[in-house]
Amino acid sequence: MPATVLIVDDEKNILLTLQTSLQLAGYRTELAASGQVALDVVSARPVDAVLMDVKMPDMDGLTALARLMELKPELPVIMMSGHGTIDTAVKATQLGARDFLEKPLARDRLLVALRNALKHQAVMEELQALRAEVGRYDMVGSGPAMQRIFSLIQRTAPSEGRVLITGENGTGKELIARALHQNSKRKNGPFVKLNCAAVPHELIESELFGHEKGAFTGAVSVRRGKFELAHEGTLFLDEIGDMPQAMQAKLLRVLQEGELERVGGTETLKVDVRVIAATNKNLEKEIEAGRFREDLYYRINVVQIHSPPLRERREDLPALIDAFLKEACARNGRRPLSLSPEALAVMAAYDYPGNVRELRNLVERLAILCEGPVVSGHEAAELLPRGKGTVPPPLPTSSPAMPTPGVPAAPAPAAPVATPASGFRPRVDRTFREQVEDAEREIIQFTLAHTQDNVTEAARLLDLERGHFYKKMKALGLKRGGGET
Secondary structure (H helix, E strand, C coil): CCCEEEEECCCHHHHHHHHHHHHHCCCEEEEECCHHHHHHHHHHCCCCEEEEECCCCCCCHHHHHHHHHHHCCCCCEEEEECCCCHHHHHHHHHHCCCEEEECCCCHHHHHHHHHHHHHHHHHHHHHHHHHHHHHHCCCCCCCHHHHHHHHHHHHHCCCCCCEEEECCCCCCHHHHHHHHHHCCCCCCCCEEEEECCCCCCCCHHHHHHEECCCCCCCCCCCEECHHHHCCCEEEEEECHHHCCHHHHHHHHHHHHHCEECCECCCCCEECCEEEEEEECCCHHHHHHCCCCCHHHHHHHCCEEEECCCHHHCHHHHHHHHHHHHHHHHHHCCCCCCEECHHHHHHHHCCCCCCHHHHHHHHHHHHHHHCCCCEECHHHHHHHCCCCCCCCCCCECCCCCCCCCCCCCCCCCCCCCCECCCCCCCCCCCCCHHHHHHHHHHHHHHHHHHHCCCCHHHHHHHCCCCHHHHHHHHHHCCECHHHCEC
């Protein structure tokens, strides 16, 4: 789609002349006879660039420029003047103008300035998109499970050792792979990924090794495979447990010898690639069943990193929810939201069979559907899945709701004080302070149950000083064991 340029000038003849020139050059145009009209147009419709005169009645171009930069600081603006001075040009640049042209305008000079301004803007937008993409791979979490992963990444990334990342779907295995790449000596090289489960068996060899023209029906040109594309970088093979056995043997040869041949080719190509693999399957059981090669397993499993399910690192939920909520609100143009303690308790009690991927989805649902600014426990409960096996368990007062990894969860008590399906509900017969105390009492009881009455750990999880935590318990009439004084 052609770029839209807003032309701003109080002289009608100039407006029409510039409109004709830009339209002949392939641009779409909008016209404004004053600075205020220009502001109205930019506020109401998408504009890719602005060409604006300096000298105009009521609101001069420099004033309009300053207001445009407040309204849309990324918008490229080119100023023009028949009475231009160096001081005016400097001031326009300081205010954010991309270029300054003197009237009468030379058509070629105008088109070059406009093309450069739009190109610069496109580069800036691409840079912002890349920064946002990089930001997506920041790993969130400070609990023991994540600390183990961070430690393994720190020790493993600088090496050339192959890594096998295991874990359920949605636990962030690709994030770990990217972190390994970004902290390695290959970080300036490419990071190439292939989901082995998503490629038809008959095409996976071509995807990995490439093919020559005419190698098979549809091979109309030479194509480089993932290994070639990842040369001097990292190749991430996701869901490697789904790779067909015939392909496993060919992959093993490349890992052993560091060379390959394209499908239909005879030339041997050397490749320098670090392979990181991931799977949601138990490869040792796959070996026993004869579906995965044992020798390939040992080639890819130099270092193994396990990405735990979300239910085994619930201590990271608040940080993950906060990060996802900020991201979702910004992406969907919503005002910032926060979760009430009751909403956080509701979400903490859910098992998340889809792991972090499901959590991100649910948080985005909250961002879109909740009015805010604070999400209530009732709103959170209403938006959680209601299918069989997904309804959150009751919030207990005397047994852990958040199981420790490797330790079986204790059964839920027969008479819980609250359930995620209802959450904390306001009551008109109690004051605001009384209801806040009710919520605080519920949170502290919940946390003490989770830590099995370990006050030090409970205070740490709630980010409170131990002494302050004791004072809060005393003020709320609470004691260990879930009871009240």
